[in-house]
Amino acid sequence: MTEPYAVPVPRGYRVGVWEVRDPIATGAFGSVYEGRRTGGDLAGTGEELPRTAALKFLPTGTGTPRQLTHLRELIDREVELHRRLKQPRLIRMYDTLTVDDPSRPALDGATVLVLEKAERSLSALLSAAPRLAAGPVLLAQVCEGLAQLHRAGWVHGDLKPANVLLMKDGSARLADFNMAAELEGTHAYTPAFSTPDYTPPELLWSEIGTRGRQIRPSADVWAFGVLAHLVLTDSFPLPGGTPTARRDAAAAYARGTDELRLSPQLPDIWRGIVRDCLSRTHADRVGTDALLRRVTEAAGTDRPPRLPRRRRRSAVIASATAATVAVAALGYGISTWADTGGGTPEVRSSTPTAKVAPATYGSAELRTDQGVPAAYRPMIVDAAHGCDQADVTPALIAAMLKAESNFDPKLSDPGKDEYGIARWTPRLLRWWIRADGQPVRSMPKPPLSVPDSIAGLGHYLCYIEPNLTPDLPGDKRVLIAAAYRTSYKRVNAAHGIPPEYRDYCKRLTQYLKEYTPPGSW
Amino acid sequence: MYSIIVVPPPTTEDQSTRTQLKLAPGERLTFGRSADCDVEIPHKGVSRRAGEITAQGAFWILSNLSGEQTYVVENPEGAGEHMKVGPGRLDAPVPFEFSRIVLPAAGDLLAVEVWAPRHDYLRSEGGLDGATTAPAFSVDRTKRYFAVLAALCEPRLRGAPHAPLPTVDQVVDRLRPNWPAASRTSVQWNIDYLAVKLRLKPGPDEADTGPRLNGKKESLVSLALRFDLVREDDLVVLAASPSGRAVR
Structure with missing residues (x-):
């Protein structure tokens, strides 16, 4: 608090029913002082006034060094919000005053907001x-x-x-x-x-x-x-x-x-x-x-x-x-949060970021010359980046999509109830689309959308990783993929890749090698 | 989110509208005679890989990859201010908001322009502390673009809120006492640069009107007045000074 006060106001100065006490803080636009009420306890609106308040002085007068047009606008915003919104977690405003004191040009015309006083x-x-x-x-x-x-x-x-x-x-x-x-x-x-x-x-x-x-x-x-x-x-x-x-x-x-x-x-x-x-x-x-x-x-x-x-x-x-x-x-102080009701907006992740050309997006972690379709690259890379487990990489997600469906979003296997680019079972995918772990409201229906499938894959892999027993033999990434095919419990129980998934994992290992840029792993 | 703009030397095809390449912090661009370079300068006197420009936050760095040529980076508004980057020098920081890299090429001088519109300047009311609420743009009050902006805002700042904006020719006349070389083109250039620097959003009505600039001037002035980028006491930059050096 070494900076000079934007609006210096002497101690004991009177404005309305308030007497200025100690300075509290100053900001880029105005200064705040403690105010003690000396007069009646009702504001113009008939509202009860506290004994002390925070007085925020904003230099809007014509005699202030610079006429700041934007300052007027900033104050109007603050006053407008206080008038329209009174909420328990927002500081209260009791009143606004204008200083009328031609003998002090620096203060004359200043706007004063009378605000609820806080400790610090x-x-x-x-x-x-x-x-x-x-x-x-x-x-x-x-x-x-x-x-x-x-x-x-x-x-x-x-x-x-x-x-x-x-x-x-x-x-x-x-x-x-x-x-x-x-x-x-x-x-x-x-x-x-x-x-x-x-x-x-x-x-x-x-x-x-x-x-x-x-x-x-x-x-x-x-x-x-x-x-x-x-x-x-x-x-x-x-x-x-x-x-x-x-x-x-x-x-x-x-x-x-x-x-x-x-x-x-x-x-x-x-x-x-x-x-x-x-x-x-x-x-x-x-x-x-x-x-x-x-x-x-x-x-x-x-x-x-x-x-x-x-x-x-x-x-x-x-x-x-x-x-x-x-x-x-x-x-109203009711605390039922378990049922989120119907109004909660859904949080979906992995909207591809379109700024970088998709063909080279994330090229440091996913090779560009191995036939990963460019349109899916941003989703794949973002899905992996959404997870902070080091083993969930863009190359792993791409290799899994290749192994599951050969990047075919139209894949349909009603016999196993698996669909789309990541061979999701719709009733499972429902739980993994959102980043926050909540199921989406309606059951996804085939054909499953590619962004949802890939985002869901990212979230699910991120969940699998910490659930695998540490120190299982083999490449952690391949173990994660095997757990996606079956379950992490199966993989933990088999103490590695269960025999019936060895072929799948062999293909996956091959794709992983192809998609990982040299030196990045 | 770019912070640096590179304008390659004009080629014969696009004399009127020169390409602008935008670099975000950390991005780099190579220039030289070889077709592999991001900016190809097809001139015999230029090295195949002549150099590299890297955006580094709000400023940029230059690497001279040529074998023997020294590059000069000039500040075109700086009254001779310049720096030399010798052959083989890597990552030399360039401090200017406007720069012209001059490549000596077999008797010709080729210029690559580089703008750094995100340079920050101290505002009187703000400190350097990152926790202070600060305006989103900062302008250098000693630059020509500021004089152009002041001239555009002048009629409205002098108390006529709905005064028509000065035309480009009127701005040229207003600025000539302090800036003898002012011309339609240079004023126009500064208006275009201001639109880039203040990140003016193109209005819906100027989407396809091409080179017409009325909307741009109007938006610049209303933005500048709304956020007090130019105030009445700034109009001194327009006053003729005896030495003629008030505005460079």
Whole structure:
């Protein structure tokens, strides 16, 4: 907190019923002071006012050094969000005031937001005590705040530790809605500001129209992944000593030239969550509802942390669609999460990333001259990359597709109930299409789609790998493939490849050799 | 997600619209006489594998693969600022936002242009801390493109919010006192570069109108004013300075 205050306000200064006390924080656009109420306890709206509040001063006056047109817009966003949304995990706004004091040109005309006062910010807490024990619980509360925003149709746009506030009781709330935007369809438009370390790669150097830049809720999900990694391991998920280096690492990762290497200190249950937040493309990122379920589970409570019960139903919630049944449940303190209902959007993975030409996609791990159909390469490579088991490689998936069907998506074998490019049995495939382990709603029907078959294969192989007994004789990759043909239990029981699958495995070994580039294995 | 743009020397066919090759951080591009190179420069005086350009974050590095020629990398806006990259020098970092690699080739000088539009510049209100909310673009207020942008924004900044935008010719006239070499082409070039630098999204109405640029100027100005890229006090860059060096 060595930077100068954006808006200096003397101690004891009076604005409305508030007296300015100590400074709390300053940001790029405004400064926050503690305020003590000196007058009546009712706001203009008849709402009860607390004894102390946080006063956020934003320099909007005509006498301020620069007239900032964008500042006006940022404030309007924040005020608008507070007016429309009151949710337990979002910081409250009580009032807005305008300073009328011609004798102080630097303050005259400033906008003051009267906000709920917090104890400190998460960033202050982290710098005092990194890797706090309460980390998982705080993350669950942050995630709840995001879910409340997203379900109401808003995107935060600037999630980071400084914008997570901790209340006196230790609970977390989201704050600072300068960048927040209401969704219009699948997108919202936000001002072109961002915090580099929390910006998803697709927004790093994105196109900007005259309305600002397009942003999706998945941008908040990325930021949450970064935040979770930081809270749990005290390090950023992408390597580099400076924000610029980390930005370049994010760009390289998103282009597929680099892998995501999460900290080994990250507990396993969080590893999967962070990985699904930090997927290369926005389309692959886990949805907020699924994320909240997993985060809540990982935080060690099988229901969301307790919330103050609020009987008031806000207009925004009332107008929301059936997809927000869960939010009502949350707001009313009901905790039935087992049945996810019909409204949860499905999270499917492995939409091929189209940026790189498919014919050379992932050429470092999968040879380009051995007849793997170019159209399937991105799906194969992405499916393997979606799994952090080293043995689940693009070459293994390609070799299995070759051995199962010779890359024939129309394969149909009703006798064995196996279909498609990976010879899936539909009732099994149903459980493996989604990255989060939930079955898809309707039973897949032959002909099975290629993206679903390959994504499902990736997820299933990733599940098999840790279930195989360590130190079985033979190539681990071939053992995984054999377990896909039969089951990992069979392979473990046979202490290797069961005899009846030896021919299959021989062919597979041959293809593996053909598809693996020299030196990469 | 590219950060570097390479514009090869013009060939006879595409004099009007020169190719632009975009490189993302970590991507590399080779140039030389051989057809294996990413950029083929069919000139007898150029080595078969003459050199390599690698995008490295917001800047780029140059390797001189030739046997005996020294390449000069000039900053065309830098009043003679340049660097030399001798034969065999690998991965020399180039600091300029605009660069021209000059290849000496049997009496001719061939120029490969390289732009680095993602260079960052400090904004008065932001620090270097990655945790600070920062605007998505940064401009160098000493560059010509900034003077062009200021000239375009001037009428609206002077208090006429719906004033018509100056034409390219008017911009040329406005800038000539400080930039005697200003021409229609160079101003137009700067407008095109600004659209690249500010990552302007092409509007739906300019999708197939070809070289018409009214929409582009309009979008540039509204973006610049909306995000305060040019403010009233920035208009000093347009004022004629006695030494004539205020704007380079």
